[in-house]
Amino acid sequence: MNNFDKDQDFLDLLAAWHENKNLSPTRRKSLLDRLAKDSALRVELASEIEMAGLTRAAQAGEPRWLELEEILEVKNTQPAGFEDAVMEKLNAPDSSISIKTFSFPQLAWIGLAACFIFLFSNFFSEKPEIRGVAEIIRFEGKKNSKNFKRVLTKGEEFSFEQGLVEMAFRESGVHLVGTGPLQMTLVGNGRVFLTKGEIKLVVPPQGIGFVVDTMERKFVDLGTSFVVQASSQGSKVLVLDGEIAVGERNSRPSQLMHKGSMADFARDNKMRLRSGKPSGVPEISVPPRVLRPASLTGNILGFPKGPSELDRNKDFNHGISRQLLPLVQTGFEREDCLQNLISGRPIPFNGIAGTYNRFPEAASLRTYDSNLGWLAWYKGKIKAPQPGRYRFWGYADNHLLVAVNGKPVFEGSRYDSAFRNELNIFRNNHPSFPCLNARAGFARGEWFEVGESTVGIDLLFGESSQNQTSGILLIERERATYEKTYWGQPKWPLFLTEYPEEKQLAELDALRIHMEENIQGSFSISRDALWQVSSGS
């Protein structure tokens, strides 16, 4: 048997497969040549790759497949309960098999008994019990129909003009309060179609996955309380607690909305997020309109609306970060890739910390194509608070990159950003240091050295699509001591070039408290850590 773990070809193939390791064209060709000739290598590589995939999948835990759950009309989506229920059903005696073991006389007796019970129950009860989907607990107001029933069945339309109704869904325990005028259809145990009116739902754990359809959207509950309103103009949703998944009516729910988020959905299919706080991360005010000589200046960039090449191809992901790759790759020298982009007003750098849902509008980037995202590019000359070695910590949903003297020293973008996937910038993720909504925790870059003189900085921060943007960028000085959280994360200072004003300080404090209380992460703000701007753009 070959000793493949000492075979450099085998190790290089693994590195290329798993980590996108860059290999020269000659090396790639020689590896493919050997693969073509060496069957033992092919077998070992295939086994290794298969095993790596299996261990990844096994350790990742079972995913929640909303679309599949919906098609199978899952009533209880809690993983343990779901499995238990399935196993229970699997182990339960199958009635069709059991019947086969009965003898004919036994069947005859059973049949007679069943007939007797049926006749008996019909004789003594005026009406058989209706097995409904939901039961009305309370109703106050004016009813539409004379046949107003206490128990509502599957497929039934329910409406009234004025007042309030309170009902409970029998299987899921979902509690619904509706106000008139209301018109809705009970599609099933876990689904209603709201045509008109307002309903508030409180969904207990066993009701997770409950769906509310409107003409414009489909709302899937993920363990929460939320309000949906529908009218001839469109629909609205407000998440009171927990989170919901929102999607087109005939596609999978693709967007998560969290506690405090509110959105309008117009009949023309446009969505307007009125306030959103992804993962509860507090929203930070937009950059101030005043540029000072001490400000590091940036420009916000986006694609114009219209039939551009990218616009025609809407499944082209993360257009803006890909568009700017040549800029980064040339050390921020060649700006040809910006030619087709539009920009907003110049903006001062105020640090990156928290949620920014109105960033493009506030920076006057109003007519851009939000489907293709935006990027703020800050550029200038700055001086470190003291000479030494530094490194950045942070994360952004979606794009975050910092370069010093044209060389990228930090990349903290989300997993699907082109910055992350195509630039091979050193990055280490720290899941033990929680960071906003990043599963992988804080990312950190490599150390870089600065002296007494100024250095050039280029900082890119932005969004790949729509507007649920968040990020944080901190900086650490080598051998400096920082206060630590109870959980051991050093409170590195926010990377800033100006000390925040009172209003921003209050917002940043709210963010720090949120991080400490909810995700056990933190940061600090320090005058001693300010980088001084010598040239803002």
Add this chain to the structure above:
Amino acid sequence: MTSPSSNFNPDDIVRDVLQGNKDRFRLLVKEYGLLVRGFLSARVYHLEDAEDLAQEAFLVAFSKLSTYKLGTNFRAWLLSIAKFQLTNHWRKTKGRANTMDKFRHDIADAIQPEMMKASNQFEKERIAKLLACIARLPDRTRHLIRAGLDGVRVESLAEELKVKPNAIYQIRHRAHIALRKCMESDEPEPVS
């Protein structure tokens, strides 16, 4: 993860689902979920993409269930759907692929038969043992094979463990060999 039933017969379930008891499809998802996710995770760089593709594969299987021929190999039928989804995914992402992505596709092409054979070797009983086997790995090795999941790159891991990146692949490879042996054994033994 629970152990799959040793006398699981997918054809019975398929029959039930086709007769209208679609709830029973969950049993198939439960039985073959890890197999399909593992198959796709081995071939797709981002775990999130692999999970999406796995869901797609089961959705397609559900909608095309009537085309499955009872008495043939359900597992192979399901994996052929997953493979089709994967090919589609590669086709769609080809336009965005960089040189190294293309190289990965070339590698995949070169070892396609071996990969199919390797995935066929993962019998369901052995897969059920996998987590137990992983739990028996030494802490350092377990951390290492989990690292990719948490988004830690090999270079970073090498720096953290003060070894060369090559050594990470070597340790991982040895761990995978040990895991394969552990999965094949009747009683999982400590893995070193």
